[in-house]
Amino acid sequence: MRGTVPVRCTSRVTEILSDRPTSLVRMTTTALPTYEDAVSRYEPVIGLETHVELGTATKMFCGCRTDFGAEPNTQVCPVCLGLPGALPVANRAGIEATIRIGLALNCDIAEWCRMARKNYFYPDMPKNFQTSQYDEPLCVDGYVDVEVDGKQYRIGIERVHLEEDTGKSLHVGGATGRIHGATESLVDYNRAGIPLVEIVTKPVPGLGALAPEVAKAYVAELRDIIRSLGVSDVRMEQGSLRCDVNTSLNKPGEEWGTRTETKNVNSLRSVERAVRSEIIRQTSLLDVGTRIFQETRHFQETTGDTRSGRSKETATDYRYFPEPDLVPIAPDKAWVAELKAALPEKPSSKRARLREDWGISATDMESVANAGAVELIEETIAAGASPAGARKWWMGELARRANETGVELAAVGATPAQVAALQKLVDEGKLNDKLARQVLEGVVEGEGDPAAVMAARGLGVVSDTGALTKAVDEAIAANPDIAAKVRDGKVAAAGALVGAVMKTTRGQADAKTVRDLILERLGAS
Ligand code: ADP
Ligand code: MG
Ligand code: ZN
Numbered sequence: 001m002r003g004t005v006p007v008r009c010t011s012r013v014t015e016i017l018s019d020r021p022t023s024l025v026r027m028t029t030t031a032l033p034t035y036e037d038a039v040s041r042y043e044p045v046i047g048l049e050t051h052v053e054l055g056t057a058t059k060m061f062c063g064c065r066t067d068f069g070a071e072p073n074t075q076v077c078p079v080c081l082g083l084p085g086a087l088p089v090a091n092r093a094g095i096e097a098t099i100r101i102g103l104a105l106n107c108d109i110a111e112w113c114r115m116a117r118k119n120y121f122y123p124d125m126p127k128n129f130q131t132s133q134y135d136e137p138l139c140v141d142g143y144v145d146v147e148v149d150g151k152q153y154r155i156g157i158e159r160v161h162l163e164e165d166t167g168k169s170l171h172v173g174g175a176t177g178r179i180h181g182a183t184e185s186l187v188d189y190n191r192a193g194i195p196l197v198e199i200v201t202k203p204v205p206g207l208g209a210l211a212p213e214v215a216k217a218y219v220a221e222l223r224d225i226i227r228s229l230g231v232s233d234v235r236m237e238q239g240s241l242r243c244d245v246n247t248s249l250n251k252p253g254e255e256w257g258t259r260t261e262t263k264n265v266n267s268l269r270s271v272e273r274a275v276r277s278e279i280i281r282q283t284s285l286l287d288v289g290t291r292i293f294q295e296t297r298h299f300q301e302t303t304g305d306t307r308s309g310r311s312k313e314t315a316t317d318y319r320y321f322p323e324p325d326l327v328p329i330a331p332d333k334a335w336v337a338e339l340k341a342a343l344p345e346k347p348s349s350k351r352a353r354l355r356e357d358w359g360i361s362a363t364d365m366e367s368v369a370n371a372g373a374v375e376l377i378e379e380t381i382a383a384g385a386s387p388a389g390a391r392k393w394w395m396g397e398l399a400r401r402a403n404e405t406g407v408e409l410a411a412v413g414a415t416p417a418q419v420a421a422l423q424k425l426v427d428e429g430k431l432n433d434k435l436a437r438q439v440l441e442g443v444v445e446g447e448g449d450p451a452a453v454m455a456a457r458g459l460g461v462v463s464d465t466g467a468l469t470k471a472v473d474e475a476i477a478a479n480p481d482i483a484a485k486v487r488d489g490k491v492a493a494a495g496a497l498v499g500a501v502m503k504t505t506r507g508q509a510d511a512k513t514v515r516d517l518i519l520e521r522l523g524a525s
Contacts, residue, residue, distance in 0.1 A: 032280050032283075033280060033283050033284055033287065035209075035276055035280055037283075038279050038280050038283035039208055039209040039279060041251070041283070042249040042250065042251060042282075042283055043205065043206075043208065043249065043250055043251070044205075044207065044208070044211040044247060044249055044275070044279050045204065045205045045247070045248045045249075045256050045257070045259070046203070046204050046211050046214075046215050046245065046246060046247055047200070047201050047202070047203045047204065047246035048155075048199075048200075048201045048218060048219065048244070048245055048246065048271075049199070049201075049244040049246070049261075050198070050199045050200075050219065050222060050241065050242070050243050050244075051196050051197070051198050051199075051242040051243075051244075052101070052196065052197045052198075052199065052226055052231075052232050052234060052241055053165060053194055053196055053232060053239070053240040053241075054093075054094055054097050054098075054194070054195040054196070054197060054231055054232050055230075055231060055232045055233055055240075056091055056094050056097065056194075056195055057093075058091060058093075059075075059080055059091065059164070059193035059194055059195070060088075060091050060094045060131070060162070060164045060193055060195035061079055061080070061088030061090060061091065061131060061326070062088065062089070062193060063077070064076060064077050064079075064080055064193065070190055072186070072188035072190060073188055073190060074190065075190040076190065079193070080126070080189065080192050080193035081127075081189060082126040082127030087325055088131065088326055090115075090326060090327075090329070091195065094162060095138070095162065095329060095331070096339065097197070097229070097231035097232075098138050098139065098161075098162045098197050099138065099139065099336060099339055100229050100231060101139070101160055101197055101199070101225075101229060101231065102138060102139025102142065102160045103336070103339060103343055104226075104228075104229055104343055104346075105139070105142040105143070105160060105199070105225065106142040106143050106144075106157070107139035107140055107142030107157060107159075107160055108140055108141050108142075109138065109139055109331060109336050110140065111330060111331070111333070112136075112328055112329070112330045113136040113137065113138055113328065113329050113330075114133070114136050114323065114326070114328045114329070115132065115133055115162070115322070115323040115326050115329070116131075116133055116134035116135070116136070116320045116321065116323055117129040117130075117131065117132075117319075117320065117322075117323050118131075118132045118134070118163075118318045118320055119318055119319045119320075120317070120318060122166070123169060123187055124166045124167040124168060125167065125192065126167065126189055126192055130163060130164060130166070131164050131323055131326070132161065132162075132164070133162055134315075134320040136322075137160065137161035138161055138162055138329065138331075139157075139159065139160035139161070140158070140159045140160075141156075141157070141158070141159075142157035142160070143155060143156050144157065144218060144221055144222060145348065146214060146217040146218050146220075146221045147217065147366060148213050148214050148217050148366075149210075149213075150362060150363070150366070153204075153207070153210075153214050155201050155202075155204055155214075155218050156201060156202030157202070158200045158201060158202045159200050160197060160198070160199050160200075161197070161198050161200075162195060162196075162197055163195075163196050163197075164192070164193050164194065164195060164196060165191050165192065165194040165195070166191065167187050167188055167189040167190070167192040168190075169185055169186070169187050170185065170186040170187070170188065171185050171186075172185075197232075199222065201218070203246075205256070211247075211279070212271075212272040212273070212276040213272060215272060215275045216269070216271045216272040216370075217370065219243055219268055219271050220268055220372065221347065223236075223241055223268075223372075224347035224369070224374070225347055226241075227375070228344045228346075228347050229343075229344065230344075235408075235410075235411075236267050236268065236408060237266060237408055239266075242265075242266075243265045243271055244261050244262065244263050244265070245261070245262045245265055245271060245274045245275055245278070246259040246260070246261050246262075247259060247260060247262070247274075247275055247278040247279060248260070248282070248292070249282045249283060249286060257282070257292055258291065258292040258293070258294050259292075259294060260278060260282070260292060260293075260294065260295055260296075260297050260306070261294075261295070261297065262278060262296075262299050262306050263296055263297070263299065263309065264299045265299045266301065267406065267408060268370075268372065268408070269406065270299055270301065270304075273304045274299045274306060276304075277304055277306055278306055281305065281306065295308060295309065296309040297309055347369075347374070350374070351365055351368075351374060354374065354378065358377075358381075358387040358388075358391065359387065360391070364391075367395065368391065368394075371394070371395060371399050371402075371409055372408055372409045372410060373391075373394045373395060373399070373409055375410075376394050376409060376410060376416055376419075377390045377416075379417075380417075380419045380423075381420075383416050383417045383419075383420035383421075384420045384423075384424060385419065385420040385423040385424070386423070389423035389426070389427070390416075390419065390420070390423065392423075393414075393419045393422065393423065397437055397440055398414055398419075398440070398444075401444060412444060413443070413444035413445070413446060414440065414443050414444050418443050418449055419440075421449060421450045422436055422439060422443070422450040425450055425451070425454065429461060429463065429510060430454070430460055430461055431450075431454065431459070431460065431461055432507070432510065435454075435459045435460065435461060435508060438457065438459055439453045439454050439459055442456070459508065460508065461508060461509065461510040462505060462509050463509075463510035463513045465513065465517060468505070468509055468510075468513060468514060468517055469517060469521075471501045471504050471505055471509065471514075472497075472501055472514060472518055472521055473521065475497045475500040475501045475518070476497065476521060476522065478500065479496065479500060482494075482496050482497055486518070486519070486522045486524050487522050487523060487524060489524065491519065491524055494515060494518050494519060494522075494524070497518050498511060498514050498515050498518065501514045501518075502514070
């Protein structure tokens with residue numbers, strides 16, 4: 001905020017807003033342009049900063065454990081609490097994971113680099129500085145290729161650097177969980193000092209209307225690459241993958257505009273929505289000649305738009321300097337070469353291979369990848385389902401549900417093993433499609449495995465002929481004209497009788513058994 005806005009009163013947000021031209025305030029109430037209109041007149045440039053929490057057993061600069069969900073402030077020590085005299089020691093596993101990420105993103109690995117102190121005060125940061133990297137990142141100058149609508153886009157990687165996570169603040173006593181209205185604020189330092197890797201892209205121009213989709217595809221690809229390395233569980237909903245989305249607009253032929261940085265983007269879908277809504281919002285401002293402020297904005301999950309946060313600090317505000325308590329990092333060349341040789345199959349190559357195995361089109365594979373379903377389907381097949389069966393559930397019912405509830409597919413509530421078990425029940429004729437969907441609903445609601453849900457909800461195909469004969473006889477008695485046709489050899493007419501039986505058995509009858517019974521009763525088989 002310093003340098004752009006004079007410091008006057010206590011609330012930063014009010015102050016920033018009150019210093020803006022009144023047209024900005026007015027603009028928010030006038031009609032917004034459509035997205036198509038916006039991208040027909042302005043060219044977006046995007047840039048993504050992604051934080052990945054590494055899954056190391058211990059923290060980056062001390063031996064504290066990193067278990068998720070532990071009692072607050074039980075995984076802390078003098079080093080990660082920043083107590084006087086405590087000295088950090090780097091965790092080799094954190095450095096190794098960062099180098100592997102860099103290599104997987106086609107980066108050059110520095111032969112010598114240092115950590116830096118990034119100074120700022122915030123209650124969740126006990127040391128009053130973050131141990132990070134500044135002008136000497138561990139990995140630089142890479143790229144990631146992503147595919148959207150069958151076309152490849154290369155996203156340049158500026159740098160991949162290592163830093164540490166902060167603690168977590170908890171504001172209690174208020175309705176919203178935010179600091180406003182809270183009676184107390186609590187801090188949990190368990191997360192402070194967990195290794196974080198920050199991956200920063202170069203600015204990406206030239207995407208036009210596809211900018212939001214490419215941004216999403218990039219984060220998905222990055223997630224898949226990092227997951228394949230096994231260095232993080234990269235769960236956006238749990239915060240182990242966090243993304244800040246930078247967006248700017250310029251008129252064709254003009255210089256790039258001022259960017260805004262949107263934080264709190266907690267799902268792949270939100271990455272896309274955040275870019276899209278920023279393009280619309282910035283267009284509405286530029287259209288009336290209002291300049292864009294470089295600021296941090298917060299993505300609103302409920303509305304899909306962004307709200308102003310703080311104005312952006314500049315590097316000088318952080319007073320970076322080389323960390324004097326840690327030795328420089330000088331990775332041995334032979335070690336780096338070893339790590340490079342041992343990288344796993346690239347997710348994009350893996351997708352090409354699985355596409356062959358599953359016998360699906362490139363477009364279908366792309367939807368599978370975009371839905372984050374590659375591994376889920378792969379694991380479902382490994383658990384015994386056919387490729388078509390596995391894909392059907394993840395890309396059908398479960399994808400629809402994930403979409404509706406706004407969660408990632410992996411967090412939708414069904415496991416690959418459960419989906420495979422469900423498909424097996426269908427293959428064995430114990431469930432038909434309709435019933436299977438109801439069973440899946442129970443699984444997702446947390447009622448247990450498919451067999452348990454089937455039993456508890458009393459779902460299951462009735463193919464026991466004794467139980468069905470009564471329903472068949474009733475259907476025949478109620479539809480004498482149709483029955484007569486079937487008796488006369490018009491077998492196709494039996495369909496209506498099957499339908500009637502399905503109706504009285506609330507869909508639980510096995511259609512084939514019913515049909516056989518009808519034909520038998522009417523002497524047409
Ligand atoms: P900071 O820490 O200040 O956010 P970084 O260098 O970490 O700065 O990240 C800046 C991000 O913004 C990068 O991903 C970069 O590519 C992107 N960026 C830079 N200029 C623009 C621009 N004009 N429009 C959109 N994105 C931009
Ligand atoms: Mg940054
Ligand atoms: Zn510690």
